[in-house]
Amino acid sequence: MVGANTIQSMYEDMVTARYYEERLQEVYLEGKQPAFDISAGTIPGELHLAAGHEAAAAGVCAHLRDEDTVTAPHRPHHVAIAKGVDLPRMTAEILGRETGLCKGKGGHMHLFDPDVNFACSGIIAQGCPPAVGAAMAAQKRNEDSVAVAYLGEGAVDQGAFLESLNLAALHDLPVVFVVEDNDWAISMPVERVTDVENTAERADGFDMPGVRVDHDDAVAVYEAARDAVGRARDGNGPTLLDVQVHRRMGHFMGDAEGYRPDEDQERAQRLDAIERLADDLREHGVDDAELNEIRETAEERVEDAIEWARDQPEPAPEDAYENVFVDGTAAASGGED
Template sequence: MSSNHSKRLWMYAQMVKSRYFEDLIKPAYFEGKTPVFNMAKGPLPGEMHLSDGQEPCAVGVCAHLRPDDTITATHRPHHIAIAKGVDLNAMAAEIFGKKDGLAGGRGGHMHLFDPAVNFSCSGIIAQGMGPAVGAAMAAKMRGSDAIAVAFLGEGAANQGAFHESLNLASVWKAPVVFIIEDNSYGISVPKSACTAVANNTVRAAGYAMPGHHVSGNDPDAVYAIAGIAIERARSGSGPSLIEIETSRLEGHFMGDPEGYRPKDEVKRLKERDPIPAYRARLVAEGFEEAELDRAESEARGKVDQAFAFARSNDYPEPKEAFDHVFA
């Protein structure tokens, strides 16, 4: 089996794993929230942001990364965390608020943190960009060829932290790659209504770095372009900006009525779901149905195990809420 074959099979498996992980989150999230939706109820209280449809962005980038490379992600992080290799049992337990979660149940799904693979995310828009530049510079100062990757949404490209981080990364030639996941909406506001440029990669020129645009929500295309940017960072040539055209198959958050979407938009997007489309491509290019079935089965088995672990895990003691708090 060639390395390219193995890599693409891995990418497909991670996409399936992420989608199935969120397929199990959906019914769990609505437990206790019916017949009248109350965000505070059930085993998963609070907002829940799903990444269905955005899986190609994560796998195409993370297929190039090592455990010592750093990722900072967004409030919609599951696909990226899974592709980076975050501990799945601890991740599920964290989302359920359990004691053996990544942060002992304190952070929830928007604040996943796994130092074993240098992954973190935040619910604050564009918040991870500065820390990614810092992590990249720390690797550079240590003499390591490790890099950092900052994932952000297209709406975050209008934040001050975006421009500050790109400028400083370019000045310092930091080994960092900025990945914009353009799913067309900042919450409920379409990109065309809030962003002065149609393609954020043109902004890269203002900070003397390459800008790449990837259309089609295509994992192979993401992999090809990410490889160029990541090699540039590893070689000491500095940062790059990539904007990936992707799709958000769910609302901004679970329970979002999505009244801002044009009629039939979600239906059209689901007809272009990237997972069955990628499977069809792999089969057409010689992958065996049986090996894809095995990859799917193994991915789903790991997710089932993670959810069983999370469900059976104990909640932390109430007094533990005061641990790790600055007095």
């Protein structure tokens, strides 16, 4: 049984993440219309949004502490919000501002917040090895912290994922691998990506538990993650979670999704984990007025973050080589941080 306070906390994270993605969609299109120019606007370059994935983030991260490590893929904002990443500084990073998490140099696919041990990468499945490394470090220090690596179902054939499963199993590491299965690897349907119908079955080859959550339900994810995170924290090794989610937007902003059948898009819009969780809260006695108040608070938080980020300065051109490495040596600044 999942308590009302836990359900409400997940609901808050999920509505915040959903509204955040909807607002980023609007901000991204600034300066890119009427003719779409990916290099123009407030947020130049690519942008991958996670609307429809919220349950996988909220249900797992509800069990985590600040000292637990989370790595996310190129679609990271919902996971970052659920892990407690600083929202204004994350937004400033996405807008390329000097006060962003990475001083405006990483963008939305390369966020890093050491205060809550969160990082993400634009390279497919490349969050898995760092998560395994963090888990191994915790084990060697005799700490009970855990690591969680998120990836999409399109990444499950990558060597980084499979090698990470092997190393985690070999050393009984406290790590949980969370596969967000939205049925599409960019424009490729999942059945054309892998012959394994249920990604959780891949755990069998590594002698670790594999669990499939086959519907987009934050409570079901929470219950599966409770066992997986608890198992890791107790020193009993890794788990592979395969979570069904639904992509409500294109693979990236500007994706016309001509490859995707109308009925699949309609199904993704209809199967909304947020509305399912709202019904759960109603069963616990939370009325619509309270639900609206939660949504309004979430929207205000997002608007404040965007407004703050817009007001932040852009990095100075002369600082381009600060805090980076060139040819294996510290950059021209001479810094080693």
